[in-house]
Amino acid sequence: MHLDDLTGVSREEARRWRRVALVLILIAGLGGPGQTVDAAQPAEQSVPDGFVPMDDVPAEEQLPAAPLLAAAYIVVWVLAIGYLWTIWRRLGSVEKELAEALRRVGETDGA
Amino acid sequence: MRRFLQVTWLVVRKDLRVESRNKEMLLTTLFFAVSCVLVFSFGFVRGGEAIEGSASGVLWITIAFSGTLALGRAFERERHHDALRGLLMAPVDRPAIYVGKLVGVLLLLAVVEALVVVMVAFLFQAPLFRHGWWLLTLLSLGTIGFASVGTLFSAMLLRTRSRAVLLPVLLYPVTIPVLIMGVSGTFALVQPEPDLVLARVWVSLLFFFDIVFVTLALWTFEPVMTE
Amino acid sequence: MNRRLFPWLIGLSLVFFVVAPILIVRAPLEQEMGLIQKIFYFHFSAWMAMYLGICILGISSALFLFRRKPAADRLAVSAAEAAIVFGLMGLITGPIWAVKSWGVWWNWDARTTIALILELILVAYLILRTYGGPGSDRLAAGLGMFAMANLPFLYVSTNIWRTIHPPTSVVPTLPVDFGIPLWWSFAGFIVLCLALLTARVRLEEQRATLDRLYLALEDE
Numbered sequence: 001m002h003l004d005d006l007t008g009v010s011r012e013e014a015r016r017w018r019r020v021a022l023v024l025i026l027i028a029g030l031g032g033p034g035q036t037v038d039a040a041q042p043a044e045q046s047v048p049d050g051f052v053p054m055d056d057v058p059a060e061e062q063l064p065a066a067p068l069l070a071a072a073y074i075v076v077w078v079l080a081i082g083y084l085w086t087i088w089r090r091l092g093s094v095e096k097e098l099a100e101a102l103r104r105v106g107e108t109d110g111a
Numbered sequence: 112m113r114r115f116l117q118v119t120w121l122v123v124r125k126d127l128r129v130e131s132r133n134k135e136m137l138l139t140t141l142f143f144a145v146s147c148v149l150v151f152s153f154g155f156v157r158g159g160e161a162i163e164g165s166a167s168g169v170l171w172i173t174i175a176f177s178g179t180l181a182l183g184r185a186f187e188r189e190r191h192h193d194a195l196r197g198l199l200m201a202p203v204d205r206p207a208i209y210v211g212k213l214v215g216v217l218l219l220l221a222v223v224e225a226l227v228v229v230m231v232a233f234l235f236q237a238p239l240f241r242h243g244w245w246l247l248t249l250l251s252l253g254t255i256g257f258a259s260v261g262t263l264f265s266a267m268l269l270r271t272r273s274r275a276v277l278l279p280v281l282l283y284p285v286t287i288p289v290l291i292m293g294v295s296g297t298f299a300l301v302q303p304e305p306d307l308v309l310a311r312v313w314v315s316l317l318f319f320f321d322i323v324f325v326t327l328a329l330w331t332f333e334p335v336m337t338e
Numbered sequence: 339m340n341r342r343l344f345p346w347l348i349g350l351s352l353v354f355f356v357v358a359p360i361l362i363v364r365a366p367l368e369q370e371m372g373l374i375q376k377i378f379y380f381h382f383s384a385w386m387a388m389y390l391g392i393c394i395l396g397i398s399s400a401l402f403l404f405r406r407k408p409a410a411d412r413l414a415v416s417a418a419e420a421a422i423v424f425g426l427m428g429l430i431t432g433p434i435w436a437v438k439s440w441g442v443w444w445n446w447d448a449r450t451t452i453a454l455i456l457e458l459i460l461v462a463y464l465i466l467r468t469y470g471g472p473g474s475d476r477l478a479a480g481l482g483m484f485a486m487a488n489l490p491f492l493y494v495s496t497n498i499w500r501t502i503h504p505p506t507s508v509v510p511t512l513p514v515d516f517g518i519p520l521w522w523s524f525a526g527f528i529v530l531c532l533a534l535l536t537a538r539v540r541l542e543e544q545r546a547t548l549d550r551l552y553l554a555l556e557d558e
Contacts, residue, residue: 065373065374065438066373068374068377068434068435068437068438069373069374069376069377071434072377072380072381072430072431072434072435073359073380075427075430075431075434076380076384076427076431077355079423079426079427079430080423080427080530080534083419083420083423083534084348084534084537087534087537087538087541088537090541091537091540091541091544094541094544094545094548095544097548098544098547098548098551101548101551101552101555102551104555105551105554105555108555260484263480264481267477267480268470268477270471270473271469271470271471271473271474271477272469272471273469273470273471277465277466277469277470280462280465280466281462281465281466281481283458284455284458284459284462285459285462285481285484285485285488287455287458287492288488288491288492288495291495291496291499292495295495295498295499309498312498313498316491316494316495316498319491320491323487323491324484324487327483327484327487331403331480331483334403334404334476335403335476335477335479335480
């Protein structure tokens with residue numbers, strides 16, 4: 001019953017509000033990080049680390065770097081190639097289905 | 112603008128009226144929040160003393176959990192008899208409907224939070240009221256941030272099959288910044304030596320989060336909801 | 339156009355990736371961290387490729403939501419998947435570096451945490467697309483926009499919350515000997531990202547064609 005009074009919200013009005021919203025987002029985007037960065041500095045420094053630099057640890061305690069490095073690179077390669085392979089496989093099955101569907105379309109057209 | 116507010120008020124009033132008749136959402140959410148705090152206290156209280164710093168986490172996680180419960184049912188009444196379609200077909204600004212729903216959720220959560228804060232202060236021996244105004248600011252900004260995203264997602268998921276599972280799955284990752292800001296801000300207030308400067312940083316961050324996400328939600332509500 | 343672009347992009351990224359280890363091996367050792375620091379060249383580049391993916395996801399989601407361009411939706415889902423893959427690379431190489439130079443696999447360092455949360459959001463995006471049922475493409479577009487809007491907040495909040503990561507400001511001030519392999523592998527990752535995107539978009543296009551064809555078959 002009340003809703004009847006509320007008909008005809010003008011497009012103009014909606015557009016104006018959208019513009020206001022855009023300006024607000026921009027302000028927040030520019031002002032947000034800027035405002036907090038200077039305040040954030042002391043907090044960052046006050047975080048206690050509790051980690052010893054690895055130089056202070058005796059040599060036999062240290063992990064060998066080269067195998068870790070190689071492992072990291074292999075992970076990158078495996079992930080990239082693996083993902084490409086999944087795309088290729090999915091594409092293959094879709095294309096097979098596509099060819100099948102096209103054949104059926106051809107049949108129904110011919111009949 | 113007056114029209115917008117009028118529509119918002121109509122939606123809020125409709126929900127309040129329905130709620131005041133059976134109080135289903137209020138009572139179930141309140142009870143859920145209470146049992147949530149209790150479950151946490153069995154996890155985080157050892158030998159009669161709460162683990163240091165656990166209170167702020169328990170407070171915010173309880174709010175997030177009971178908030179999800181409330182959000183999941185925010186549009187529940189609209190699902191029956193195609194009421195949502197009727198609401199969306201009304202010749203009014205769609206964002207006004209969203210704001211109305213959001214205000215309803217916020218009112219409900221305000222009641223829940225009032226209880227949860229007292230419970231956590233009581234059970235975890237946390238000095239939550241030492242800087243009461245700061246806590247109030249943090250809680251209201253945090254709840255607005257959480258509920259603004261949540262109301263939109265809840266509305267979005269209305270037509271999907273597995274909405275009960277999908278809502279938390281989508282909502283928690285997106286609102287993790289709110290959780291970090293809220294928990295850290297509260298912790299800054301309740302630690303033995305309160306750090307008001309840090310609390311102010313978190314409050315201002317929450318404020319910007321709210322501005323961005325409320326506008327974004329208002330913006331996307333219409334295109335997401337049109338069939 | 340897509341189809342012609344892909345071989346070029348994948349070939350180019352192969353060149354980048356084959357040459358990159360040579361450049362990286364020849365780059366001088368970093369004083370404090372030693373050999374393990376060389377992970378950085380790939381680690382940093384993987385993150386940049388992930389951020390590129392998320393930005394493409396956000397922008398194309400907005401295009402799809404407000405302009406109703408189906409092509410934008412196909413790009414969005416491809417960008418989300420690519421971002422997940424590059425995010426995984428960063429998330430796996432990160433702890434490998436951390437265990438050597440900090441002594442622990444996982445220490446809730448700010449940037450690693452950001453990456454983990456972004457990865458979660460992206461996975462949530464794919465879950466929504468897979469299990470959301472009809473109409474989930476538009477809902478996912480909304481989520482994609484929220485994911486991009488979240489970037490600055492995640493960045494600032496986790497940085498204040500916790501940080502022992504080498505500061506980002508190190509990157510532009512690196513000496514030339516470090517800089518060349520870094521920007522080389524950076525370029526390689528970006529090209530690889532684009533190559534994966536074109537392949538994935540192609541898959542999505544073929545799926546759309548198939549759907550149209552099935553619809554046409556049903557009509558008859």
